[in-house]
Amino acid sequence: MTHRTLTAASAGFLVLSTTWVGCTAANQSDEDPSLARGEVANLATDYEAENGVCQGTIDSNHSGYSGTGFCNTDNAVGAAVEWTVNAAAAGNVAISVRYANGTTVDRPADISVNGTVVAAAKSFAGTGAWTTWTNVTLNVGLVAGSNKVRLAATTANGAANIDRLSVDAPSDTQAPTIPQNLRTTDVQSKSITLAWDPSTDNVGVTAYDIGNDGQKFGEVTGNPPPATKTLTGLRPKTTYRLTVFGRDAAGNVSQASNQVNVTTPPTSDTTPPTAPGNLSSSDVTNTSVKLSWTASTDNVGVTGYDIYANNAPLIQDLPPSTSYTVTNLAANTEYSFSVRAKDDGNNVSNASNTVTVRTANVPPGGGVPTSVSTVSSGWSIPWGAAWLPDGSALLNERETFNMYKLTQSGTKTLVGKVPNVVTTNGEGGLLGLAVDPNWNSNHYVYVMHTASEGNRIARLTYDGNSLSGYTSLVQGIAKNNFHNGGRIAFGPDGFLYATCGDARNGSLAQDKNSLNGKILRIKTDGSAAPGNPFNNRVYSYGHRNPQGLAWDSAGRLWSSELGDGSTDELNLITPGANYGWPTCEGNCNVSGMTNPKKTWSTSQASPSGIDIVNNVVYMASLRGQRLWRIPLDGTNAGTPTAYYVNTYGRLRTVLKVPGQSAFWLTTTNADFNGSGGAGSDKVYKVLVQ
Structure with missing residues (x-):
């Protein structure tokens, strides 16, 4: 609902004063998919130029205008049109200026709100004729109460002919209080x-x-x-x-x-099923084996089977059956398999007999993880990691907010505590870490972390001994207990990339003016990198919670992403692409949305960090507690293979060792989903054959 009041202004002009009265929609139609997802439609309000303050004349000699005329400003620097808007509540809005410019000369103008320029020398290019009208649109912030929106020419030609200003109702950006x-x-x-x-x-x-x-x-x-x-x-x-x-x-x-x-307590049934019998193997390949067994029996009924590999659960909660083909095994590796049955009371049978199988030889292309050694222990949730020019690395701890230097021989030194970091009692805190490509000359390092107002990207100086000079570069990234993204890394183009989660608000992922649900590409001062697809910091959008960033030998960007309840993803990232969230989780057939190159169930992955060694992606998995190997062939991703299933716990970060066929692998067993407690995490080195 909009109420408009005309009041007299100085110099014989009229000022249009508008008050918005908020409305909420009830019983929204399921036929409107945007409203069905709980979104509120914004109602635009039009302000005619003849009802604002026009520094010039109100003319009507060119057709196509709305209202009773348009503002033809004086031919002078500073010639302006101004409107006064009274907003019922503060908020960010989209404004649109309708204009005509019948010349071939741009007539730029500064657009200000309440005296602050929000768009300097905004282009008002030629429209081909004075009767051809078009719009310039941008986002601005309004305060509650009276606002002055002003358009002022920056050249002696004055402004274009200005027909009207359209302003959306302020969007609701205030989150509910915490339950x-x-x-x-x-x-x-x-x-x-x-x-x-x-x-x-x-x-x-x-x-x-x-x-x-x-x-x-x-x-x-x-x-x-x-x-x-x-x-x-x-x-x-x-x-x-x-x-x-x-x-x-x-x-x-x-x-x-x-x-x-x-x-949950057990049921009254305490009798476990009998053990499966006669377990055997067949159809062995380099990545799979078929297992068969005779069925278990139970006093109530068998509900499923678990397959164990080397005495650790590998496949859980299979429906009742007597065979299963285990896939994603490592090549040329020995496995000892057994099977256990479950019933409705979650009673578990004794194990079947054990069968030992060695998978076939190394697949074409190599890139197979071989030996694993411990570089360093005693960590508590190491998260971000990046190499220094001397071959040592810096690592962040998520909950302690500490940054450490770690040499390849395992010497660990506290560098300092990053200021302004807060936890979210979830997945926030001190997250990603990157070292400036020109560190030898500027000594800059970059972090992504949770702060009081949201998530930030910040820069510090590390002189080889200590941290100093904290500078916030990017703010305005909404935070939540979960879905914070957090990975940052320098690309081959020298710009800094960052993954931003949707902060549990999926609609932000599709809003190209929001930083959430995005991969960002920025300069080292925090501003948008040149060539970005939407002329802001956004590089790709439609993400839920991306956490891995890595580039292949051709400079293509790959990213891992945590799914919601069913499907995790490995995506090939291209500028301006929409990766579908929240419309799609995994593959979908929606026009304009980009499908992932590979998907997994959340129980097998829940991925975090990735890196690429010899054009093979290595992806760390949290809930899945395994390392995935995914060979790349150009823009295609090959068959994934799982390694170290339930061997090292929750895996967080993969970091390729410079100049070696090897990578570092960190765990996250000290977090709230882990079982190790403070100091239980390790940094491993994995050699690649």
């Missing part, structure tokens, strides 16, 4: 009932999202949504780590509630 006091009110073997103190919001809470280990596990909707949820279809004797997030109609998501860890 408090998350608790259980009932716990059964297959269900958990949660309750919490409701969130509040400036417009209204429309939903609650339930998360388990940071991935969406369920939701509650309604008007208002109830602050309770019963999760069903759970497994007995299983631990769930649950949080709740408030969400409003604009897609703003709160920070996470407190986390509750709940272990």
Whole structure:
């Protein structure tokens, strides 16, 4: 709803004063997919030039204008048109200036809001005729109350003919408050009932999202949504780590509630199935083997089987069957397999007999991980890592905010604590790390971290002994307990790239003016790199939570990305491409969206860092607790192979050793999803054959 009031202004001009009265949509139609996803449509308000302050004349001698005329400014530097807008609430808005310029000479103008220039010498290029009208659009911020929007010519030619200003209603950017006091009110073997103190919001809470280990596990909707949820279809004797997030109609998501860890009790059935029998192998290749066995029996019923490799779970919760082909094995490697049965009470049988298999020889192209050695131990969540020119590396610890220097012989030295870092009690903190290509002359290092207002990219000076000179380069990246992205790295072009998660607000990933859900490409002062596809810092968009960055021998950029509840991705990144989130998770057939080159289930991957050695991608997996090897052939990704399944725990970062067929591999077993505790993480060196 818009109320307009005309009031007299000086020099015989009229000032248009507009007050916005907020409206909320109810019972939105499912036929509008954007509204069905909970987005609020912005209503544009038009301000005619003849109702603003025009430093010139109001003319009507060229057709095609709206209203009663247009502003023909004086031919002078500073000749201006100004409007006054009273906004009910502060917010970012899109404004559009409709103009005509019948010459071939650009008539640039400064656009300011409340006296601050927000677009200097904005181009108002020729439109071919004075009767041909077009629009210049940009985003600005308004304050609550009165705002002055001014367009002032920067050359002696004056401004173009200005017809009107259109302004969107301020978008809702305020997230709900954090749900408090998350608790259980009932716990059964297959269900958990949660309750919490409701969130509040400036417009209204429309939903609650339930998360388990940071991935969406369920939701509650309604008007208002109830602050309770019963999760069903759970497994007995299983631990769930649950949080709740408030969400409003604009897609703003709160920070996470407190986390509750709940272990479902066993069922009354305590009798395990019998052990599977007669396990045998066949059809052995360099990456796979077929296993067969005779079925188990149970007093209630067998619900599935687990396959173990070298006494560690490899494939879990297979549906009842008597055979399975295990894939993604390492070449020329010996495996000892066994099988166990499960029932509905989560009772597990004794193991079957063991069969030992050696897979076939190294696949064509090589690039197979061989020996693993420990470089350094005693770490707590090492996250970002980057090489210095002397062959040593710098590493960040996520929760301690410490930066260390680590030599290839394993000598570890504290460099300093990065200032202004805060944790999110989730996946935020001190994250990515990059060393300036010109470090020998400028001694600059770069970090991505969570701060009080959001996520930042910052620069520090490291002189070889200590840190100093903290400078924030990029702010305005929304944070959340989860989905913060965080990886930064210099590309072959000398620019700095950064992965930014969607901060649990999927709509941001499709907004090219938002930094969230993106891969950014910036200069070392934090400004947009030249040649970016949208003339801002955004390089690619439509990402959920990308965390890996690496370039192949041809300079192509690859990125790993954490999926929501089903599908993780390896993407080939091209400038301006849309990678689909939240419309798509994994592959989809939506026009204009780019499919991943490879996908995995979240239980097998949940990837973080990647690097490329001899045109083979090595991808660290968190939940999957394995290293993936993916050979590249140009723009195609070959068959993935898994290594070290459940051997070293949660794997975080891969860092190629300069000048060697080797990489460093770090663990993240000390985080809230791990089981090792502080100091349990290690840095390994993996040789590649």
